[in-house]
Amino acid sequence: MHDLRALRADPDGFDADLKRRGEPAVAQALLLLDHDRRAAETALQELQARRKQISREIGAMRKSGADSSALEAEVASAKGRMEELQTRADDLDGQIRGTLERLPNRLDASVPEGADENANVEVHQNGTPREFAFAPREHFELGEALGMMDFETASRLSGARFVVLRGQLARLERALGQFMLDLHTGENGYEETAVPVLVNNEAMYGTDKLPKFADQSFRTEDGRWLIPTAEVPLTASVAGQILPGTMLPRRLVALSSCFRSEAGAAGRDTRGMLRQHQFQKVEMVSITTPEESDAEHERMTRCAEMVLEKLGIPYRRMLLCAGDTGFGAAKTFDLEAWLPGQKAWREISSCSTTRDFQARRMNARYRTAEGKPAFVHTLNGSGLAVGRTLIAVMENYQDADGSITVPDVLRPYMGGIEVIRAA
Structure with a gap:
């Protein structure tokens, strides 16, 4: 607002x-x-x-x-x-x-001009894409050949844009979520939070998902909404409050299922797991003061980058242009992971500052040093999208025989398994 x-x-x-x-x-x-x-x-x-x-x-x-x-x-x-x-x-x-309420947030002055993703600006790249001695395959080719990624059964159960993971790939997805949570809570200072995946109209409105994006979310018959991201309940948890200034910044993280109707995505990424109606994501949210929000944005983005660096996945940070910046964001950094099977950089995280845009919608304030109430600034970022990170691990760590080497940092979460092979 x-x-x-x-x-x-x-x-x-x-x-x-x-x-x-x-x-x-x-x-x-x-x-x-x-x-x-x-x-x-x-x-x-x-x-x-x-x-x-x-x-x-x-x-x-x-x-x-x-x-x-x-x-x-x-x-x-x-x-x-x-x-x-x-x-x-x-x-x-x-x-x-x-x-x-239907007008997008005002953009930060540093946001570049441009109509779409083609005008986004690369800030930096980390890591060099691996050179393969064989033609790398896409994740769904690897997963189906392993017998651990089942789109046919998922389609019978739920329709298009769902997947059933089995065996060690299911465990690898779980391992990724646990690894991300442990990193963000143990090293990055976020408080782990378990949140509802059903929320009311007020929570969706306060986090700028309504009325603009009603067609992109699923609604239950009793009028509640399946969350498109844990940003919604995490951020809305401070709605209507006046927080003590001494408790800011407040940093929250959650691993949750997320649900999106993918309205308008017909024909895009129809093969594989890249664009699903249901997926797992680790979400970071920061509640802070106006004076600290820019520094918090950089800090949050670095927290997301750390996940990719520890996994050894090449990525690049992109500053989104005006036409590609989301409705509620004043400024957004996207992290794009290299997917050798696609031979392309694909988004794996978005870290945005909304300034006081969401806070005004949900009346979230803090008490300044002078004792006066003022609107907080809210930030959100993927730390990371678990399914897309699974894709990146599979494609970057694939072997010529179709097996997948487990990154070192994930092996403790995999019971010591070093290589995922067909049963």
Whole structure:
């Protein structure tokens, strides 16, 4: 949600930020609605004050036996007018809020111009893609040949974009999630949190998933939502609170199932596990002060990079351009892992700062050193998407015979297994 005071102070700057995202100008229309609402509220306040004054005069006249019928008629008339003004103010407020809640966050000045992912900027690359003495295969070719990745059964059970993992591949996916949690809690200072995967409208709205992305999420018959990411319950856990400034930054991490309808993704990544309706992800969330949020964004991104570095998977950090930055984000770094089977870099993590955009929607604040309440800044990042990391491990650690070497850091989680082979 946007700060209307900031729009009043710099309407041209507000529209210029929207233009960077390809959005039309709205400032003047919003300012007109705001002017009319404030006029209605002012008129209402004046009538309320007049009504109080008249009520006192009527009381005095009744005590003295004077005729107060004219003033009583004025009070009755004022009541009807006050109801009209209140309805008018509420309607205008709803129009303003309805417009603001559908507008994306304002972008950081460092976000590059561009319409889509082709304009994203590489910040740095870590690791060199492995040279294979054979033609590397894609993960689904490896998994199916091992007899441990079953899309046919999943399709019979649930339809397209699901998978059944078996045996050592199922264990490898579990090992990856445990490894990530241990790293983020043991070395990176995050508090492990187990969260519900069903949330209410308020949690989805507060984390900017509603109303914009309703068609990309699954909803239950009782009106709750399956979470698209643990960002939703982790961030919304501070909704409506005023946190002591001394407890910030607050860093939370969760491993959860995530659910996305993948609306608009028809024809994209239809083979394999890359784009699923249900997947596992380790999510990091930070709640911090405005002064520390930029440094926290860098820190969070480094925490995600550490996972890939310890796994020995080549990756690159990308700064997303204006047209590719998500609705709620002011700035986003994507981490892309090298997938030799695809011969391509593919996103495996997004780390975003939303500044106070989410905090305003869910009224999450902290108490400053001066004792005043102020909106927190919220950040979220994948640390990492477990299924996509499984893909990256399989493709980067594949052997000529179709087996998969287990990275050193995962072997303790795999009971010492060094190589995954067909049964």
